[in-house]
Amino acid sequence: MNPAGKPGKTGSLMAVEVALARLLEMADTSKIREHERLPLAQVQGRVLAADLVSTLDLPPWSNSAMDGYALRLSDWTGEPLPVSQKIFAGLAPEPLQPGTCARIFTGAPVPAGADCVEMQENAEVQADERVRFTQTMAPGQNIRPQGQETTVGELILPAGTRLGAIEQGLAASLGCAELDVVRKVRVAVLSTGDELIEPGQALGPGQIYNSNRVLLCSWLQRLGCEVIDAGILPDDLPTTRARLGELKDVDLILSTGGVSVGEADFLGIALREEGELTLWKLAIKPGKPLTFGYFRGVPVIGLPGNPASTLVTFALLARPYLLRRQGVKEVEPLKFQVPAGFVWPKAGNRREYLRGRLENGRAIIYRNQSSGVLRSAAWADGLVEVLEGRTLIEGDCVSFIPLSEVLG
Numbered sequence: 001m002n003p004a005g006k007p008g009k010t011g012s013l014m015a016v017e018v019a020l021a022r023l024l025e026m027a028d029t030s031k032i033r034e035h036e037r038l039p040l041a042q043v044q045g046r047v048l049a050a051d052l053v054s055t056l057d058l059p060p061w062s063n064s065a066m067d068g069y070a071l072r073l074s075d076w077t078g079e080p081l082p083v084s085q086k087i088f089a090g091l092a093p094e095p096l097q098p099g100t101c102a103r104i105f106t107g108a109p110v111p112a113g114a115d116c117v118e119m120q121e122n123a124e125v126q127a128d129e130r131v132r133f134t135q136t137m138a139p140g141q142n143i144r145p146q147g148q149e150t151t152v153g154e155l156i157l158p159a160g161t162r163l164g165a166i167e168q169g170l171a172a173s174l175g176c177a178e179l180d181v182v183r184k185v186r187v188a189v190l191s192t193g194d195e196l197i198e199p200g201q202a203l204g205p206g207q208i209y210n211s212n213r214v215l216l217c218s219w220l221q222r223l224g225c226e227v228i229d230a231g232i233l234p235d236d237l238p239t240t241r242a243r244l245g246e247l248k249d250v251d252l253i254l255s256t257g258g259v260s261v262g263e264a265d266f267l268g269i270a271l272r273e274e275g276e277l278t279l280w281k282l283a284i285k286p287g288k289p290l291t292f293g294y295f296r297g298v299p300v301i302g303l304p305g306n307p308a309s310t311l312v313t314f315a316l317l318a319r320p321y322l323l324r325r326q327g328v329k330e331v332e333p334l335k336f337q338v339p340a341g342f343v344w345p346k347a348g349n350r351r352e353y354l355r356g357r358l359e360n361g362r363a364i365i366y367r368n369q370s371s372g373v374l375r376s377a378a379w380a381d382g383l384v385e386v387l388e389g390r391t392l393i394e395g396d397c398v399s400f401i402p403l404s405e406v407l408g
């Protein structure tokens with residue numbers, strides 16, 4: 001096994017982390033400052049606009065973690081205790097009468113004066129209805145103290161947090177019916193290519209169905225973006241110019257195809273003429289060519305057109321850029337190390353993101369890793385990262401990025 005590729009430039013190719021750092025530098029958050037207040041049920045996938053600070057202690061009062069009996073330990077001499085009250089969840093108890101215990105259920109408030117809850121399995125109700133405790137008990141046992149999760153004034157979720165089911169549940173536990181979220185990022189999706197037609201039409205000679213459009217539109221929706229489906233853009237300069245010009249009120253134009261410095265790179269020409277163009281050759285596979293620029297001030301990202309390249313470059317570059325535009329700090333997906341369940345005999349000069357799966361704790365890869373084969377990603381659970389300049393034997397460690405991490 002030879003050493004991992006060094007970050008930075010790989011020949012004339014730009015390393016993935018360098019491209020990502022540049023994109024993030026250019027992810028201007030100032031344009032997306034407006035907030036909206038939404039009912040809690042509608043914030044899925046959105047970004048919190050203001051710190052969520054607790055206005056409560058959670059739990060608001062000490063409560064029982066068990067079905068059992070609440071007592072004051074100093075009242076217990078080994079003799080059975082009479083039951084003075086029954087406390088169900090949702091009731092407000094009386095203070096505990098000295099020398100007695102209280103029947104109590106999970107989630108019910110612990111009565112003032114009690115300092116211990118014994119579970120019912122360690123208690124015997126006698127014929128005279130007094131309760132005998134069979135085990136030694138410790139102060140505080142089986143009591144969830146007031147404020148153990150949260151206290152008033154504590155920062156619970158900082159602004160910039162992406163909201164999902166767990167954050168919604170947490171906000172609900174604090175009594176929030178609505179949250180302030182950053183307005184949706186407006187993203188126009190364009191598919192370039194004379195060969196493209198939409199599904200539902202009969203395929204003519206030389207034509208292929210447009211798979212990137214629905215892939216990106218649906219993905220962007222899951223990411224909480226407002227999607228402007230700008231359809232297919234033919235490979236010609238005047239139409240490219242005109243269609244880009246119609247997309248004035250968007251935060252990003254995201255296009256696929258036509259970025260391969262070929263003759264048909266009309267997007268690049270239009271950007272050069274009426275904005276700015278940076279064309280990157282990335283040390284990434286699938287992928288490699290990526291355009292970033294501005295058309296009359298509107299940011300444009302041009303992803304490579306092969307569907308698996310679109311997927312990988314969107315996941316690793318465009319997605320973090322879009323999240324950062326909304327003020328999200330942690331934009332890179334979780335990745336973890338797993339042993340490879342395959343061999344990689346030939347070191348490449350680009351970082352590979354193989355469509356793979358975990359099987360018996362090892363990463364295995366789809367048989368066909370061609371950038372045109374989207375089926376590889378449907379089969380996969382994640383992207384297996386093989387660094388540039390690296391070969392692998394089975395059992396060597398590789399990084400694995402679950403697709404579930406980047407899709408939502």
Ligand code: AMP
Nearest residue numbers: 191193210211212257258259260305306
């Ligand atoms: P390009 O970057 O335009 O040269 O496209 C690279 C490859 O991806 C070509 O084989 C295209 O036909 C294919 N491709 C481009 N856009 C799409 C799309 N929206 N859906 C499916 N395949 C595409």
Ligand code: MG
Nearest residue numbers: 192193257258
């Ligand atoms: Mg094309």
